[in-house]
Amino acid sequence: MLIGPDMARASRTSAVIGGGIAGITAALGLAEAGDRVHLFEKGAQFGGKIAETDVDGIVIPTGPDNFLARRTEVFDLAAELGLDDRLISPSAGSARIYRDGRLHPLPPNVLGVPATTELSGTGLISETGSRRAAEDLTAGDDRTSRDESVGSLIRRRLGDEVLEYLVDPLLGGINAGDSDRLSLESGTPQLAQLRTMNPSLITAAKMTLDDRPPNPGPVFSSIDGGIARLIDRAVARLTDLGVTIHLDTEASIERHDDGWSVSSHRVDKVVIATPAFVAADLVRGFAPALSGELSGIYYSSVGVTIFVLPPNTLSIDPSISGVLVPRACGFTVTAISFASHKWPRMAGDDRQILRVSVGRRTDARWRQLPDDALIELVRAEVSDILGQVIPPGPTSVALWPQSLPQYDVDHADRIIRIERHTSQFDGLSFVGAWLHGLGLPACVASGRSAARTSP
Numbered sequence: 001m002l003i004g005p006d007m008a009r010a011s012r013t014s015a016v017i018g019g020g021i022a023g024i025t026a027a028l029g030l031a032e033a034g035d036r037v038h039l040f041e042k043g044a045q046f047g048g049k050i051a052e053t054d055v056d057g058i059v060i061p062t063g064p065d066n067f068l069a070r071r072t073e074v075f076d077l078a079a080e081l082g083l084d085d086r087l088i089s090p091s092a093g094s095a096r097i098y099r100d101g102r103l104h105p106l107p108p109n110v111l112g113v114p115a116t117t118e119l120s121g122t123g124l125i126s127e128t129g130s131r132r133a134a135e136d137l138t139a140g141d142d143r144t145s146r147d148e149s150v151g152s153l154i155r156r157r158l159g160d161e162v163l164e165y166l167v168d169p170l171l172g173g174i175n176a177g178d179s180d181r182l183s184l185e186s187g188t189p190q191l192a193q194l195r196t197m198n199p200s201l202i203t204a205a206k207m208t209l210d211d212r213p214p215n216p217g218p219v220f221s222s223i224d225g226g227i228a229r230l231i232d233r234a235v236a237r238l239t240d241l242g243v244t245i246h247l248d249t250e251a252s253i254e255r256h257d258d259g260w261s262v263s264s265h266r267v268d269k270v271v272i273a274t275p276a277f278v279a280a281d282l283v284r285g286f287a288p289a290l291s292g293e294l295s296g297i298y299y300s301s302v303g304v305t306i307f308v309l310p311p312n313t314l315s316i317d318p319s320i321s322g323v324l325v326p327r328a329c330g331f332t333v334t335a336i337s338f339a340s341h342k343w344p345r346m347a348g349d350d351r352q353i354l355r356v357s358v359g360r361r362t363d364a365r366w367r368q369l370p371d372d373a374l375i376e377l378v379r380a381e382v383s384d385i386l387g388q389v390i391p392p393g394p395t396s397v398a399l400w401p402q403s404l405p406q407y408d409v410d411h412a413d414r415i416i417r418i419e420r421h422t423s424q425f426d427g428l429s430f431v432g433a434w435l436h437g438l439g440l441p442a443c444v445a446s447g448r449s450a451a452r453t454s455p
């Protein structure tokens, strides 16, 4: 016999809106805890940004292709779904940064913050830039408890050149953002952590690298066959758990005195797992102030172009995983990923696969281009950057408009305000990439939190 909270739990019905990784993990957690769950997804399939495409017989991810290995959440989910024997690490892990017609190795660094003052050797940073960065070692302690942008911190301590040719390309490759607006605290907790260690960023980066074990293991992991396999398994598990699945359903919400309706289904609890600007539309009718806060979160748009080339078309050291392209170089391309170096089994027949990213917060020029014009622009730019011609061949374009939430300097305060507004509505909660980190581990953690929030 069920009594007390367990009885309430057994009779609770929940709706999850959004079938990306955060919504799916939220639905899993709620169903495993005993809720009757409805999962609503606007598209024809689950996964959200976790998507793939077939280019000339090769299945290639168009969204995430790996996740941070130092967090445990995706590993735990993979284990729960029986995928732990399919975890893989990239075969190539060494990136280059483009500048002045050459590809430069990175100095030892933590998210682009150098752990050395020897910066001019590779040509990535000039002698002047290197001397400016070294001032960090003797500049006074300017730490405060106030948040600031990554750009303002790095420009002040290490100079413009280190920001523009090291830190910004690395961060831009992750979130397509603008370092001069990106919050140190909410957007780059690893840099915020450096800040607490020592007044000098170079010293803190060196301390961090010195503390690492000699063979720390790969920084990233993935799933053999693609991250989308996580979604397939999770959806199968949701079906086993009796979750009612609504695909091709753009959900809407109505509030009642004693609960909610989601697309005409009466429920006790609603978990919104959509991008923040969609969440803003969903709640506008009953929570205009909350909606206003949600719509203030800016999203960058990106595109991923894919080139499948015959074996040995490009002569690139196979240990190189990709090339980051600083904004200051003026290209539309932001990063080139040598997917077949990272995941050789993807190109089982030795063909070379490039995944080339375009788009950042400060560059929307490419968004007006038709797909074939975008491919030609990217082909020309990549040929220029690599100094080798990319011949015509199978290609693909995936556009991701408004896809990467930007953690601006006021982000933490905005999230506190959003949580305060949300607490006025029993049974309403949010999960997803815009809350506490946009990487897959953070999204899984966010989804998991849905089953813990009450009621």
Ligand SMILES: Cc1cc2nc3c(=O)[nH]c(=O)nc-3n(C[C@H](O)[C@H](O)[C@H](O)COP(=O)(O)OP(=O)(O)OC[C@H]3O[C@@H](n4cnc5c(N)ncnc54)[C@H](O)[C@@H]3O)c2cc1C
Binding pocket: 017, 018, 019, 020, 021, 022, 023, 040, 041, 042, 043, 046, 047, 048, 049, 050, 062, 063, 064, 065, 066, 067, 068, 249, 250, 251, 252, 273, 274, 275, 278, 302, 304, 400, 403, 404, 431, 432, 433, 434, 438, 439, 440, 441, 443
């Ligand atoms: C190109 C690209 C590359 C990336 N690479 C990486 C990477 O390598 N590693 C990494 O860790 N992260 C990466 N990310 C980030 C990561 O993929 C995302 O932050 C994460 O997948 C977002 O998950 P989510 O569930 O919060 O949102 P989403 O995946 O956006 O899911 C939200 C879902 O809600 C649905 N929806 C919207 N409105 C409604 C409605 N009204 N009713 C029902 N459903 C609705 C949408 O269709 C969508 O399926 C990348 C992102 C992009 C765009």
